[in-house]
Amino acid sequence: MNTSMKPLIELKNITKTFDDQQILKGVSLNIYEKEFLTLLGPSGCGKTTTLRIIAGFDEADDGDLLFDGIEISKLPPYKREVNTVFQKYALFPHLNVFDNIAFGLNIKKTEKSVVQQEVEKMLRLVGLSGFENRDVTSLSGGQQQRVAIARALINKPKVLLLDEPLGALDAKLRKEMQFELKKIQQEVGITFIYVTHDQEEALSMSDTVVVMNDGYIQQIGSPTDVYNEPENRFVAQFIGESNIIEGKMIRDCLVFFDDFEFECVDKGFKDNEEIDVVLRPEDIDIVEPQCAKLQGVVSSIVFKGVHYEILVETKYRNYLIHTTDYHEVGRAVGLTFGPEDIHVMWKSF
């Protein structure tokens, strides 16, 4: 993202406590115009609370919330230029599709003909033309989701907040909707703040991924950044699968683990500092034992469709490896990886 731009929304050291439990322990985040930003983390990490604070349903205990440079913490939800798509859609069951979508405009007492026009436009956008008079309760989950999006977008918000909007859909539909959401975002050209616990969803749609855990932001970065260069053990584990190995930084570009020294590309650590090493399963190659420093025995192999998932038992640990080659269980193998495949992280606390 273009960080020289002025952020649209700024969160500064936001904290929030519910029933003696601190949900947010100081969250700071900048969100930019037209950005697709995802708050990613396991349940209870504070991502939804962050979203609700931006929407105005909850108020932060402490910290600042700026919208276009103006403090909006005390502003009620109906005065904020954001709209929300809720987890279970929260459609109004007593209204039909048309009236659900028109709700925001009707509240503003918009002229009837304009409402008609806008609703039709929205229905077209979400692909539900002709559904105007349908009962919302008679729609499928995906259709309800589209209505919820249309209902939120008709108010022309500067930011659309989406709280696990695809959580209730089946896998196939979810994929379709991911694609569609991205398309809609590009069409309307506004900021999306998207909450999910599904890392794949986060990686495939977002411009920026914010990984959260335990009330803190763990890492902010592009999908490739957070995948390839996780900042700590939590991010590495949460985003994709990985081998995390405790080790020591001998000096810049030289790391020690599992009895051997390996060349790497990481710098900036103290000499002999305790660190964690991340090796993504697809970055490890299986070779003949004599060609590698690390040696072990194949202990299991599972076919995953595109690749095999192989576990290799070495002296200190099992390595998880993704490869397209088949290796028999019990076979002695060697493991290799290049310097750029090794990612060194600060030890997490």
Place this chain on the structure above:
Amino acid sequence: MVLCFAFFYVPIIITMIFSFNSSKSFANFTGFSLRWYESLINDSEILSAVGVSVSVAVIATVVSTILGTITAIGLSKSRKILKEWVLNINNIPIMSPDIVTAIGLMILFTSVKLEKGYFTMLLAHICFCTPYVITSVYPKVRSVDVNIANAAMDLGATPFQALTKVIVPMIKPGIYAGMLLAFTMSIDDFVISYFVSGNGVENISMIVYNATKRINPTINALSTVVIMTIFVVVFAVKIAPVIAKQQWFRRLSVKIPLAVKRVFLFASCAAVVFSLIQFGGIYRGGTTKTLKVYNAGEYIDESLLELFEEQFDCKVIYETFDSNESMYTKVMSGEKYDIIIPSDYMIERLAKEDFLQPVDKSLLDNFDNVIPAILNQPFDPENQYSIPYFWGNVGILYDSTVVRESDLEAGWEILRNPDYKDNIYMYDSERDSFMIALKALGYSLNTTDKSELDRAYEWLSEQKRLVNPVYVGDDVIDNMVSGYKAMAVVYSGDAAYIMSENENMRFYAPECGTNLWIDGMVITKDCKNTALAHDWIDFMLEDENAAVNTEMVGYSSPVEAVYTEISQTVYEGNEAYVPRQDNPKDEYFRYQDPEIKKYSAELWTKVKTQ
């Protein structure tokens, strides 16, 4: 299932059929007529009660629905522990008997010195209706997704708009159910209204209850109207959604919600206007002289009330009770009246408890008109506190076509003659029944000797074994008009009425003595305007008024000239209208010692359950 429905609906259908009966009887259908509907329309007391019932119900429904809905919504947002507690507390008034709520409210209103009347009744109804609304609305609120309100506000609705445009429409079914419950609860409430109302404000239930002393088919007509109204409402509620789903109707229905709204608005306005009139009435009542009279139900010709108001330029607040005991309870709870008309033994009790003011006979021009034989009786020597209102005795009413004259010589013993097995009505009243047994045995009916009571108990249980009498209340009147049984123990005034309706009936008081009774007018200690109270007593003793009254009610007038006149004209040859005054064995009831009362009550229970 058919049987079940028959069980539900037969009573209702019978009520409806008899509302079209041309005669007063509930037993024989003598022909179709609308006279009871006519008298319903002309009965200002019933009409004003309908007004009270409906306006209280409408206002209470609206207020309790709003209160209950807001509470339910608020509750769903509060903490779990609070929620559970409030819901449990909310259930207490629903589950507890009405009488407990009623007494609680009555004590509350008395203790905060709120004058009982329309306003207190309205408050009480709001109070007992609200829990029902909460109970029916709360589950609906619970079922609403927590994010619905957020979604509305997110889309630009203020919290109030979110409530009115989203939450309320979604929980509408619950609100309607609550409204319906509240309305039915309010409109048919008797117990609570009875205790918290005052100053002559009565609703339909209270009128009906107090009117059961006398058969009054107007009540049937009223019931029929009420049932039809309910039927129409239920029909509308059930059928309307079905019709609304029809396509042809949808096209028409655009304007219907508006019409419904208007009707509702109109009803509310009407109710509010009515209640304002009620308040206004009380207000006006405060500026002129008022007299509060408490009398037994169906015990006056009500035209006399208006006449008195006219003559003395005052307002009479007239209320009725169903028994001396319930009157006593209400008076002791702090309800204030100027004039009460209790029976002899109750007069003695009230005087003993220092509740009455002496009557100043020098203020009563017509006191000399009273039959001397019914004055100066042991329950109130010198008539210090009471002036007779009606009087009479108790005797046996018999069907002269069935009962042999010769059998009558046995006196009360005829009630144990096995020839009349299953053919006798007795009063379901401990004191009246023991009176008969004691007199049959030659004792005083005010005996305090437990062995005499034991003997009386044996007499009564033997009677039950021999003739198996049916123990009844005021329904004896209509049953005897219809001639269902050969004999019945009745009050002379009721007998006079029955005989005027059924010429086969005769009345006789056994020689071995019976119960003489007098209902008297007394002035309470609470009475401020004693001059007006005396005017009232004097007014009731005036020849003309006493004549109107005795003709309407059927009991014997205490005014000598009227008594003589009526006994020779309207009730000529009607031995029940002329209770004997010369048998030394006849006695008045005295106030009973509580221990004796309890003892005989226990014996009476044993008789009935043996």
